[in-house]
Amino acid sequence: MSVLDPLTIADPGQLTADLVHLSTIVDSTVPGWTRQALTEADVVGRHWVRARMAEAGLDAHIDGAGNVIGVLRGTAPGNSAIMTGSHTDTVEGGGRYDGNVGVASALEVVRTLRANEVRLRHDLIVVDFFSEEPNRFGISCIGSRALTGFITAEDLDRVDSDGVRFADELVRIDIDPSALLSSRMDTSRIKAFVELHIEQGPYLEEQGSDIGLVTSITGIKRFRVAFRGRPDHAGTTPMNRRHDAGCAAAGSVLAIEQIASANVDGRGTTGLVTFTPDAVNIVTESAELWGEFRSPDLRWLDDAGTEFHSAVQREGASRSVEAQLDWLPSEQPAGMDDRFIEVTAREADRLGLKQSRLYSGAEHDAAIIAKKIPTAMIFVPSKDGRSHCPDEFTADKDIHSGANVLLNTIITLDRELDFA
Ligand SMILES: [Zn+2]
Known part of the structure; x- marks a missing residue:
């Protein structure tokens, strides 16, 4: 041979x-x-x-x-x-x-x-x-x-x-x-x-x-976000008086999609969302979401993280909802x-x-x-x-x-x- x-x-x-x-x-x-x-x-x-x-x-x-x-x-x-x-x-x-x-x-x-x-x-x-x-x-x-x-x-x-x-x-x-x-x-x-x-x-x-x-x-950057608002009556509380943690979480979910969609190799996923109390007639008091960004480009991952942090703060602040973003163990x-x-x-x-x-x-x-x-x-x-x-x-x-x-x-x- x-x-x-x-x-x-x-x-x-x-x-x-x-x-x-x-x-x-x-x-x-x-x-x-x-x-x-x-x-x-x-x-x-x-x-x-x-x-x-x-x-x-x-x-x-x-x-x-x-x-x-x-x-x-x-x-x-x-x-x-x-x-x-x-x-x-x-x-x-x-x-x-x-x-x-x-x-x-x-x-x-x-x-x-x-x-x-x-x-x-x-x-x-x-x-x-x-x-x-x-x-x-x-x-x-x-x-x-x-x-x-x-x-x-x-x-x-x-x-x-x-x-x-x-x-x-x-x-x-x-x-x-x-x-x-x-x-x-x-x-x-x-x-x-x-x-x-x-x-x-x-x-x-x-x-x-x-x-x-x-x-x-x-690379993978994983996170958990906790939102804390106020429970209120779903019928008697006007929209402009609510502190709806669920809406802050929903806005953040869409921000993940938007940030990742702006880059051809970017990926952004929300894997889990929970609302508390889980009831149809109460404004959501607290919400939690788990998600991740992925990319082969470390700089993009860091930028996506910064952008997401701003989005979470914005979604919380506009509703007077507390927002806490925690980064989980990640892979480079x-x-x-x-x-x-x-x-x-x-x-x-x-x-x-x-x-x-x-x-x-x-x-x-x-x-x-x-x-x-x-x-x-x-x-x-x-x-x-x-x-x-x-x-x-x-x-x-x-x-x-x-x-x-x-x-x-x-x-x-x-x-x-x-x-x-
Ligand atoms: Zn395998």
């Missing part, structure tokens, strides 16, 4: 079969394909992935943070590594491809390297990250945060709406919270991380592209490594695949890992841009193309990266 010839995955049917098998490990009491972290289905799924890693020839284990980790030893002395992987947990009522494609493809990459007797110099680490999707404790990417040291004891102390502690839920599925907090990897030895994932949006399909090269992953935009983007572009070219560059509006483990390790992300198209729903679909041929780009990117990075 010449270095000019790209390799293709050894057994595309096996990759598809692994995805089909994962889709059978679900919570059958919930519609769609549901394998949420902290449930029995997720525990069974991750043990199946560990067994599959071992069958593929990886030295596999589940670490203290619930991550399934498999290692294919490299040939060079020293211990530098390249890492790939994604997640197999799903949202409630989710699909069969989000995350699963990256894990199943990584397994097929390993089987292909072995079938072709390609020995990498670097160790190849394959990870199925624990609990990537946001859970009911308001935290996402638990496994990748644990590996990179971005999780704290306070995070594990969070409680859900029933007062259950996150740490106690972890114990219930045999994850020791103190082991989770000490599951940090020596990231200095990992020279590259590459994640293959479905796009979860319509861009690649619209462009007629086979492959997406991710330039950056969106994560840039992908420019050199690696060029490597994935070259490999997609060599495979004759049409490619587009785009930023990711969804959060991924890659955004957490990129804070410590140079990272690349490869997307494959999502039918009609649908995701986080049972209709989520990516064609086998697109998944196989993505796996081929992942395979050749890893081989090229192994050859070209400085080995130290």
